[in-house]
Amino acid sequence: xxxxxxxxxxxxxxxxGPGIPVIRGIRESEHIEARIIGLAYENLEPGVYMPNMxxxxxxxxxxxxxxxxxxxxxxxxxxxxxIDLIIPNLDAELxxxxxxxxRLRELGIKTFLPTQEQFEERHKANLDAxxxxxxxxxxxxITLTSHGDIQKIKDHFDYPVLVKGKFYDAYIAYNSDQVANxxxxxxxxxxxxxxxxxxxxxxxxNVVALGDGQGNTIAAVPMRKLFITDKGKAWSGxxxxxEEMIRITNDLIERTKWRGGMExxxxxxxxxxxxxxxxxxxxPAWVYLAVxxxxxxxxxxxxxxIGEKVEPYTNYQIGKMFxxxxxxxxxxxxxxxxxxxxGEIEK
Amino acid sequence: MEKLKFERPVINHINxxxxxxxxxxxxxxxxxxxDDISVEDLLNEYGSPLYVxxxxxxxxxxxxALSAFKTRYPKVQFAWSYKTNYLNAVCNIFHQEGSxxxxxxxxxxxxxxxxxxxxxxxxxxxxxxxxxxxxRAIQHGSLIHIDHFDELYEIMAVAPKTGKKAKVAIxxxxxxxxxxxWDRFGFNYENGEAWxxxxxIMPNPDMELIGxxxxxxxxxxxxxxxxxxxxxxxxxxxxxxxxxxxxxKYLDLGGGFASKNTLKGAYLPGxxxxxxxxxxxxxxxxxxxxxxxxxxxxxxxxxxxxxALIDEAGYLLGSVLANKRLLDGRxxxxxxxxVNNLFTSFxxxxxxxPARIKQRDTEDTTIYGPLCMNIDVIRQAIQFPVLExxxxxxxxxxxxxxxxxxxxxxxxxxxxxxxxxxxxTHIIRENETHESMNALDRIPQHLKExxx
Amino acid sequence: xxxKKNIAVSENGFLFDPNSGxxxxxxxxxxxxxxxxxxxxxxSEIIEVVKEKYEVETTSLQRYLDDFIMMxxxxxxxxxxED
Numbered sequence: 052x053x054x055x056x057x058x059x060x061x062x063x064x065x066x067x068g069p070g071i072p073v074i075r076g077i078r079e080s081e082h083i084e085a086r087i088i089g090l091a092y093e094n095l096e097p098g099v100y101m102p103n104m105x106x107x108x109x110x111x112x113x114x115x116x117x118x119x120x121x122x123x124x125x126x127x128x129x130x131x132x133x134i135d136l137i138i139p140n141l142d143a144e145l146x147x148x149x150x151x152x153x154r155l156r157e158l159g160i161k162t163f164l165p166t167q168e169q170f171e172e173r174h175k176a177n178l179d180a181x182x183x184x185x186x187x188x189x190x191x192x193i194t195l196t197s198h199g200d201i202q203k204i205k206d207h208f209d210y211p212v213l214v215k216g217k218f219y220d221a222y223i224a225y226n227s228d229q230v231a232n233x234x235x236x237x238x239x240x241x242x243x244x245x246x247x248x249x250x251x252x253x254x255x256x257n258v259v260a261l262g263d264g265q266g267n268t269i270a271a272v273p274m275r276k277l278f279i280t281d282k283g284k285a286w287s288g289x290x291x292x293x294e295e296m297i298r299i300t301n302d303l304i305e306r307t308k309w310r311g312g313m314e315x316x317x318x319x320x321x322x323x324x325x326x327x328x329x330x331x332x333x334x335p336a337w338v339y340l341a342v343x344x345x346x347x348x349x350x351x352x353x354x355x356x357i358g359e360k361v362e363p364y365t366n367y368q369i370g371k372m373f374x375x376x377x378x379x380x381x382x383x384x385x386x387x388x389x390x391x392x393x394g395e396i397e398k
Numbered sequence: 399m400e401k402l403k404f405e406r407p408v409i410n411h412i413n414x415x416x417x418x419x420x421x422x423x424x425x426x427x428x429x430x431x432x433d434d435i436s437v438e439d440l441l442n443e444y445g446s447p448l449y450v451x452x453x454x455x456x457x458x459x460x461x462x463a464l465s466a467f468k469t470r471y472p473k474v475q476f477a478w479s480y481k482t483n484y485l486n487a488v489c490n491i492f493h494q495e496g497s498x499x500x501x502x503x504x505x506x507x508x509x510x511x512x513x514x515x516x517x518x519x520x521x522x523x524x525x526x527x528x529x530x531x532x533x534r535a536i537q538h539g540s541l542i543h544i545d546h547f548d549e550l551y552e553i554m555a556v557a558p559k560t561g562k563k564a565k566v567a568i569x570x571x572x573x574x575x576x577x578x579x580w581d582r583f584g585f586n587y588e589n590g591e592a593w594x595x596x597x598x599i600m601p602n603p604d605m606e607l608i609g610x611x612x613x614x615x616x617x618x619x620x621x622x623x624x625x626x627x628x629x630x631x632x633x634x635x636x637x638x639x640x641x642x643x644x645x646x647k648y649l650d651l652g653g654g655f656a657s658k659n660t661l662k663g664a665y666l667p668g669x670x671x672x673x674x675x676x677x678x679x680x681x682x683x684x685x686x687x688x689x690x691x692x693x694x695x696x697x698x699x700x701x702x703x704x705x706a707l708i709d710e711a712g713y714l715l716g717s718v719l720a721n722k723r724l725l726d727g728r729x730x731x732x733x734x735x736x737v738n739n740l741f742t743s744f745x746x747x748x749x750x751x752p753a754r755i756k757q758r759d760t761e762d763t764t765i766y767g768p769l770c771m772n773i774d775v776i777r778q779a780i781q782f783p784v785l786e787x788x789x790x791x792x793x794x795x796x797x798x799x800x801x802x803x804x805x806x807x808x809x810x811x812x813x814x815x816x817x818x819x820x821x822x823t824h825i826i827r828e829n830e831t832h833e834s835m836n837a838l839d840r841i842p843q844h845l846k847e848x849x850x
Numbered sequence: 851x852x853x854k855k856n857i858a859v860s861e862n863g864f865l866f867d868p869n870s871g872x873x874x875x876x877x878x879x880x881x882x883x884x885x886x887x888x889x890x891x892x893x894s895e896i897i898e899v900v901k902e903k904y905e906v907e908t909t910s911l912q913r914y915l916d917d918f919i920m921m922x923x924x925x926x927x928x929x930x931x932e933d
Contacts, residue, residue, distance in 0.1 A: 094412070117667040146666065196577050242663075244577045384873075388864040391412045392875055404906035406914040407880035409865070409921055412873040723917075727924040759877055 057088040060140030061098025066282050069140040071098045072339035076349030083353055094390045100382050110394040114147040122151055129158055136161045136356050140333060163356035165311045165332050173330040185306050188326045190251050194244040201230050204247055213248040216241035253320040258300050259341050261348050263355055264310030270348045270364045271300045272341040285337055290344045292369045299325055312352060344371040408759040428755045429792040433817045437715055437753040437790050447716040447735045449814040453491060455711035460495045463707060466675035471683035473698040477521050479653055480506040482704030482798050487816055487826035489513050500702040504531040532556050536564045543611045544568045545584055557604035567609035568595050572630050574614050574623040587630050600642050610634055613652030621673050621681035628682050632689030650700035651682055657709035659746045659795050705798040712797025714740060718789045719768055729763045733791055736767030736774050738805040743776055753790035755783050769808055852929040853888040883918060
């Protein structure tokens, strides 16, 4: 089956986007003969320069320049180089793509994304309600909207607690002075409110999964990070044999009728309880571990997107590991020139 | 040989990592006309800078909002928020469309009366109502939305003197799950303050409680907050029905709907993230219909939407005064529109474009106003085409608050022009002149003579 | 006025400065002017050549050229002039 698939998230840096791992999954598929179009925001995204990954890259504007400008560029590319399917891989794009889904469909471009409702309700600030609605344990949390609220913490929690920003940043605090300190730092950067979350002791475990939008789990592979970079990203991880994680995932996908890729971040306590701490509405950068363990999630997502029936994966190899490494790729300034001046480059 | 069309020479640094012109260049669409009237002609005729309002857009936006609510809930009444834009012509467009008046001061109250709004169709909000204001409002049968207990006691004292029953509602503040929580206005719902106020009003022979009011905040991006607010007001309504067998005539959900302007610090542009009138209407009317209020006593839904009804209809036109290079090589553009004319530039990244573009190349530019003050910045950093002295610029979506919060500073405030639905232009507020500026000045006798 | 050595402009208008490692993009007119500078032309000669080819008045061209040369100086692409 021949398809032209456009992929974003080519920033294969030390805080990698999922683009290249997704492309690797598609390239390894025996059913899909793909022409891969890379969509790059910056002229130094490593994926653009990697051999055998992308057939042609186009620069696109950031979603922050507005849906209009963004879609105009996609349409312009589509006219030159017709696209069958786009797989957006970055959080900041999802909103734009979900909103643009009908327009893309009209153009003949398919996507396979969660619905806006699914996207909204799993937001960090809504986690409490999400847990209640879907019967999932989540850490207790309260929001602080002023410095004076810090006194409220002791009515709800024992220290330590996690102090989190609206979008990013999380710190542990062992007393109210430390909370005050983090409160000031985070609120200066991300504004209010600040989220105070129960600190759950345990091991962080993750699942990469794919839902078909009908309630079926097409793929699910649990993993534990073995080593984390100073940016908090997995440097190495290993697949786990954990039926409870699979059960939680199946249950969540069945109840939410989740459509598309997702990553669940959970804490497993020493009493074997699982607390959901975050739900990412897209494929994570470590998805290639799942491919290697026997569940080609990018391939399955492509098939679902074009309306093919996909049999759910039920097995994966336990104890499969990934280790990230860095590699100095050499290039010539001509490639950089080509991309910077014309906004596109053929590999 | 025929000569080629000239473009000024441009060199741009290519930042490693950051995208350059691709996709960005197309983002700038010049605005050469407003409702088919040329920007150049408008400025030539009425001077620069110039405020322009489109009557067509005002009426269309109003009708869109009204229909979003009316198709879902039959009893809907808008009240025009005077503070958002109280030019008389603008108010009267809304009044012609059927809007009542929502005022927050004695000054606005007088304006509404003078515009011909019957007193019984004026909603009087806000924390600042003097004794005289209250007395007049009671005399006119206006709807007084009580903000605090001191005001409540004041009405108890004033009303008997008028010989009329004061028609009142209380403003309620509450937790709707959004930040910030506006607890400085009205009576709190959660801690029982609102219920206490109701219990003081209900037995009082000089007051009639006819509605409840809330205004949960400004620029609210989450329609669900309105659903929460509506449910809480509905719960109070039911409680009043149960205890007093008294049926409220209306629930006033206030304003606070967002416009398509982009707030500073927002990642996505406002035009992408701003909820539609349908979204807000769905949240509010859904909560109302699903409430426990008795079906035959469903209250009228009042809305005091300001910004979302007028922002889009306003434009500020101006001219380039000069180009300058800053020390770091960045281009700066000085225009004749200052922050005194564009108060909202303190919180919006205003959409500014040229009236026409001669060439597509853009440069990283800072746009300054003409005031001799460092804070006079219209846009800190924007990819902008290189313009020349005298070229025209257009700032979009400035209809809300700029024509009320404007500051007279250094020079005269400019003309405001309305383009009517037939495409005719009318000055709806004259520019200030030396005479009008001096009209209120008084010089003591000993300061009249100067000798230099 | 002299362009620093080793600076070359590709036909796409891409300018790479090997002295600093910085890259720049030029539009067609900018490209032409940089080429004329590197050929050793004086300002008035540049104005002549550009006027020959493009529809433009001398006064505005002079203004654009001044601004452009200032940019080149700012970007450190010209040799410092010895007075």
